[in-house]
Amino acid sequence: MAGILDGKAALVTGGGSGIGRATAIAMAREGARVAVSDLSKDGIEETVALVNAAGGQSIAIQGDVTDEAAVANMVARTVSAFGRIDCAFNNAGVAGRSVGPPGQRIHELTQPTVAKMFSVNLMGVFLCLKYEIAQMLKQGGGGAIVNTASIAGLIGLATSAHYVATKHGVVGLTKSAAVEYAQDGIRVNCVNPGYIKTPMTKETMDERYDEIMAKVPVRRLGVPEEIAEAVVWMCSDKASFMTGASHVVDGGYTAA
Numbered sequence: 001m002a003g004i005l006d007g008k009a010a011l012v013t014g015g016g017s018g019i020g021r022a023t024a025i026a027m028a029r030e031g032a033r034v035a036v037s038d039l040s041k042d043g044i045e046e047t048v049a050l051v052n053a054a055g056g057q058s059i060a061i062q063g064d065v066t067d068e069a070a071v072a073n074m075v076a077r078t079v080s081a082f083g084r085i086d087c088a089f090n091n092a093g094v095a096g097r098s099v100g101p102p103g104q105r106i107h108e109l110t111q112p113t114v115a116k117m118f119s120v121n122l123m124g125v126f127l128c129l130k131y132e133i134a135q136m137l138k139q140g141g142g143g144a145i146v147n148t149a150s151i152a153g154l155i156g157l158a159t160s161a162h163y164v165a166t167k168h169g170v171v172g173l174t175k176s177a178a179v180e181y182a183q184d185g186i187r188v189n190c191v192n193p194g195y196i197k198t199p200m201t202k203e204t205m206d207e208r209y210d211e212i213m214a215k216v217p218v219r220r221l222g223v224p225e226e227i228a229e230a231v232v233w234m235c236s237d238k239a240s241f242m243t244g245a246s247h248v249v250d251g252g253y254t255a256a
């Protein structure tokens, strides 16, 4: 049966773990050739092995999304392997615990902590958009980009102001890119996951599972595959009229 991404070439950042890995696998299942990028060499090699073992075609590109030259290289290497980029999933990100002590309110956050958060979650998405869009304009024929925002891109969360600010920023970048490049056939959307079972949420869930689940109408964590399916669809031509959207996949969290 034909896949909904047949013939397309895709780039996934944060592809060595969690949501990015599940999405790389789902994209390949739907027929895309996938360039998998991440900080961690082991993570991307594992994802590439999983994709290729399932009959897909993928390559690993190690790189830091905060480094402009590395982002330019991710795009260049994808094009040199697959000839073009039709879809991109700008998903690499960090949570509060990766950049500083957890549980801090605004008056306790330090500038280096906040700067690190902004650099990965916001500047990283900006740099990816810049180089992916430049390539899509150069090759012609449009494209589809999905950025990973969060429910934190739509609501406030206590002790996560820096994370929330970056994810609201991702929603804004997504809307502006959608408006700027609609004329070129490039669609740009974001996915807004709720709480998903990945390495990023492990410690928080170990400590606060019951408190958080009390706010989730479906009363469970999502799994990365449930985000991947939404991203694959947004990258496909089936979503041809969708651009500038924030697509919430959160078990009802923001509806409650």
Ligand code: NAP
Pocket: 013, 014, 015, 016, 017, 018, 019, 020, 037, 038, 039, 040, 043, 063, 064, 065, 066, 091, 092, 093, 094, 095, 120, 124, 148, 149, 150, 151, 192, 193, 194, 195, 196, 197, 198, 199, 200, 201
């Ligand atoms: P994850 O399993 O930790 O995956 C995130 C990946 O991004 C990791 O492999 C990480 O590498 C990589 N990364 C971090 N900094 C990077 C950098 N500077 N350059 C390149 N790669 C970098 O977490 P996840 O839950 O799948 O998160 C994926 C995205 O979903 C993030 O943007 C996150 O904010 C968002 N999100 C997650 C949830 C959730 O509940 N899990 C909810 C809403 C939104 P290292 O591990 O080597 O640092």
